[in-house]
Amino acid sequence: MYEFTEFFAMGMAFLGAGIAVLTGIGPGIGQGYAAGKAVEAIGRQPEAAGTIRTTMIIGQALAETTGLYGLLVAIFLIFVNGL
């Protein structure tokens, strides 16, 4: 039915890259949740705003890692396998 060709493999690599960047959903939810909680905390305790903001940014930068792994997989699929 379908023949396995170079072209087919390249297209599949691009599709895989598209699926891999869907990992961005996870960090998006996590970072939004962290930001919401930080806003709540600042509303409750405005004098601690500086500390809360620093902690929030560090936590969000850590949560970003899983999304970046998806991005790395996508980059490798496109540039190593696809093109």
Add this chain to the structure above:
Amino acid sequence: MFSFWTELSSGLRASVLITTALAIVFVIVGARVSKLKTSDAPGGITLIFVMIVEFINENQREYFSKYWRVFTPLLFTIFIYLAFANTAALWGLSAPLSNLNVALSFSLFAFGTIQISALIIKKPWGRMKDLMDPNPAFLPLNVIGEISTPFAMGLRLFGNLVSGSIIAVLVYAVLGWLGVFIGPALHAVFDIFFGVVQAYVYYMLLTIFLSMAVEE
């Protein structure tokens, strides 16, 4: 004669340039600080550096109760290098950390620092006891944890810097000359803000893991 220089990848060239510039600046400032008497008030650029060192010292004392004097110079050097390397795009250099070799050498560096200082300070037997923390069955898990956290630290730097540069390339490719208008905001977010935040995160994580491995 210059083939060594031109054959290096752009990230490594930027890394060499930044290291050299930082070394020159630190030698000059260090000479000026060492000439200060305790009664003098520092001024100008010396004052800025003294304040930064003071801030880092205060920061480190929260995490290290005993060994902060040993590790603060190392961690401060890493922080300064990363802060300038991640904002290298502002000077027309390509960010060194967007080269996978540089990023993975940073994870190798973190791994070596943590393991060697823990071995020297706690002695091999104490280190072994730490690795078999609740009971000896946890040894493989702890070893995997020791390897994977520095690896993740290097990959995090790489991913952030590469994603920033890829998004910049995509936006410029789509917008063409209109990119002049959106460029400043893009570089402010991806080069300055994310770069400095990632430098701080690497510094903080190395501090925390070092203090966990070294302190009681």
